[in-house]
Amino acid sequence: MPRRHPRRQAPARRVGAEAGEARFDLTGGVLLGLGAGLALFGITQAQVAGLAAPSCWGSLVVAVVAVALFGWRTVRVAHPFVPPALFANRAYRSAVAVAFLAMVVNLGGLVFVPLLVVDVNGLTPGAGALVMIPAGIAVALVSPLIGRLADRIGTRPLVLAGLAVVGVFALFLSTFTGGGSVVPAGAGIFGLSVGFIFVLTPLISAAAGALPDGQAGAGIGILQGAQFLGAGTGPALFGVLVTARQQSGGDAVNPLYAGHAGAAYSDVFLAMAAVTVLALAVAFRMRPATQGA
Structure with missing residues (x-):
């Protein structure tokens, strides 16, 4: 009679173990999304x-609790939604x-420059949107050149x-906008948008080059999440500031601002300049080794 061999169960258990290792941390993702959204x-x-409204402080309290959880x-689950090893890389x-900080300023400018020319300069919303067109054209023309520049001089100098x-240009907007002409507003958003493109494109390359192959995908996803969070945070924070100042x-806090009607917007653009200074301080800590990444 032929000899019968028992079935091997090890491969099935191995597959199960690998499936367990690949589990998606849904709870962690929900907590992070809940915290960011409620904030x-x-x-x-x-x-x-x-x-003082319960909808305000209540949302902020729940957001803090969600982020803490x-x-x-x-730091306790085997495969968290955001791997802590990513942030060990300076x-x-x-x-x-x-x-995050650059997107706070960029979206703040894209939102509040049109509001400025409508609210202070008296343009219609359609005419106010035309002020943004030169900035969009410049960004489209400059973007293809940034990759070649990064290869020549490195990412860190471009970001700085x-x-x-x-x-x-944020300081320029704070100083010269709100008068009889909309030209300063158009020039300000032009420079701010071009400067932002010189930050974002090399920054993605620097982040990808700083991570091992196994972490690059998750790392770029978190970087893009930080951009989206900044895009929501900037207009929200600056909107609170405009309302309070109005x-x-x-x-205006800026002593160089000569007008009065647009003082609230001058203060918002001055706050954007302050956020940019903070971003510069952080960018100086990027290692030169990320250049050319």
């Missing part, structure tokens, strides 16, 4: 209903922080130069 909602409610879970940490341009009716 943004609470900030916008501060603008609409005030800080997310951090607690991240260059990557800097890239994520700069991406781009942030410097963003800061200068209600107070005081003069």
Whole structure:
């Protein structure tokens, strides 16, 4: 009689183990999304209903709890939604922080320059949108050149130069907009948009080059998430500032601003310049080794 061999069960158990290792941390993702979403909602409610409104402080409290639970879970589960090893890399940490701060300023400019020319200069919304067209054309023309520049001089110098341009034009907007002409507003958003492109494109390359192959996919996903979070945070925070300054009716904080009607917008653009200075301080910590990545 032929000898019968028992079945081997090890491969099935191995497949099960690999499936367990590949599990997606849905709970961690929900906690992070809940914290970020409620934080943004609470900030916008501060603008609409005030800080004392339950919809404002309640959302912010729940957001803090959700983020705290997310951090607690991240360091305790085997495969967290955001791998902690990513943030052990100094260059990557800097890239994520700069991406967030730069997007705060960029989206703030894209939102509040049109509001400025409509609210202060008296343009219609359609005419106000025309102020943004030169900036969009410039970005489309400059973008293809940035990759070649990064290959020649490295990513870090481009990021620093781009942030410097963003800061200068944010200060320009704070100083010269709100008068009888919309030309300063158009020139300001032109420079701010071009400077932002010089930041973002090399930053993605720097972040990808700073990570091992096994972490690059997750790392770029988190970097893009930081951009989206900055895109929501900027208009929300600056909207609260505009509302507060319009209600107070005081003069602009910037002593170089000569107008009065647009003082609230001057303060918003000055705040954008301050955020850019913070981003520059973080970008200086990016290791030169990320250049040419």
